[in-house]
Amino acid sequence: MKIRPAKHIYTRAGRFLFAAMLVLLPIATVLTDKISAFDYVRLPNRSLTIGDTTPAATTSYVFSWQYPTATTLGSIKLLLCTDPYVLDTCTLTSGDFSAATLTGQSGVTGFSILSQSAGEIILSRAPSGGSNIQSTYSFANIDNPGGLPDVFYVRIWTYPTADATGPPNEISSVATATTEVINITTIVPPILFFCTGLTVDNYCQNVVGNQIDYGDLSSTSTDFATSQFGVATNAVSGYVVTINGNTMTSGNKAITALNAPAAAAVGVGQFGLNLRANTAPPVGQDTTGAGTGVVDANYNNPDQYQFNDGDLVANAATGTLFNTFTSSYIVNVPPDQPAGVYSTTIVYICTASF
Known part of the structure; x- marks a missing residue:
């Protein structure tokens, strides 16, 4: 009896699977060799x-x-x-x-x-x-x-x-x-705090009085009184304060103004002021407050008094917080001072440089 060799029988599906294996194997090899960031x-x-x-x-x-x-x-x-x-x-x-x-x-x-x-x-x-x-x-x-x-x-x-x-x-x-910018704008306005009175408090919140009455003047004693002014500003070049007015007069009669710093002298015609604490007579106080304002040299000497119309009395070189300045006035008259009602109006002018 002859034995026939077995036939290799491939189904269509089998051929497909075999072909698929031939195709997929190289792909698997490629995927295995791929470099990853990991x-x-x-x-x-x-x-x-x-x-x-x-x-x-x-x-x-x-x-x-x-x-x-x-x-x-x-x-x-x-x-x-x-x-x-x-x-x-x-x-x-x-x-x-x-x-x-x-x-x-x-x-x-x-x-x-x-x-x-x-x-x-x-x-x-x-x-x-x-x-x-x-x-x-x-x-x-x-x-x-x-x-x-x-x-x-x-x-x-x-x-x-x-x-x-x-x-x-x-x-x-x-x-x-990158991001959108955020634009923020605002305005800081020019600011000046300035006030005058017999007394002033911080940033001019409370100002009291504007009248000084010496009563009867005497040739045997010095009469004195005070007023105050206060200043603060954001002006980059600061401010100046001037004193403006005349000496005390009654009609055409006048009390002599002190045109240069001088001590109070009883029995001599004198009208003047300074911005310091004094002992002769005992009147006034030094500048107060957190600001950088200063008194002008001619009005910054204790017990020395002066008055000229338009004189600079205080200043600051740049913007500053609030300062309170105290003006101390003295009046002396000679025995032969003509009778009369003597008065004057003093105006303080503050100019800020923005």
Whole structure:
């Protein structure tokens, strides 16, 4: 009996499966060899701080990250892209690294710019051991992407070589964004607080009186009285205060004004004032308040009195908080002073220089 060899019978489905296996096996091999970003070590604690997030602004960039290991480090590549996918082709933004300067570094240091273009900076140093510490790299003169505010990314590679070639040590990316500016405007108006009275309080909240009555004058004693004025301003060049008016008169009769600083002298015709605390006679007080106003030199001597129409009596060189000034008036008359009702009107004028 002849035994026939068994026939190889393939169903149509079997042929299909076999063919499919022939096709799929090479594909499986390709997928197994594909490099993924997960195959690389990443840089932890990454950040990018931008000095000005306005679109197209020229500003500072400060990169910071921690090296995960102390492996040999020779170069760093920074790439300005529209997406963070470090192994994909980079689509450059309209930002510009080409004029950037390296202004500072800390942690793992010794880098300088090896090369740069609009979208790329390579930092280089002599390859040497690194350190797993937080490190910072600061740049100036980087142009943000222009146009509408948007998110953009900087991809980061570190290499053991000095020229950013060969397999990298770590790969990562950081995200940041340009933003709309917030414009805030306001107006600070010119401000002047100025008041006069027998007494004034802080910032002229309460002003009392405007009349001084000496009663009967005597040739054997000095009559005295006080009034006050207060000033504060935001004028950049400060202010001046002048005293304006005449000596005391009764018709065509007058009490002599002190045209230069002089002490009070009983029995001599005198009308004058100063802005100090005095002992002869005991009248007045020194300037008070937190401001920087000062008394003019001619009216700043205790027990010395003067009066001239238009004299400067106080000033401040710049804007100042509130000061209260006390004017101390004295009147003396000789025994032969003609009788009469003597009076005067004193006007203080404050001029602020805005």
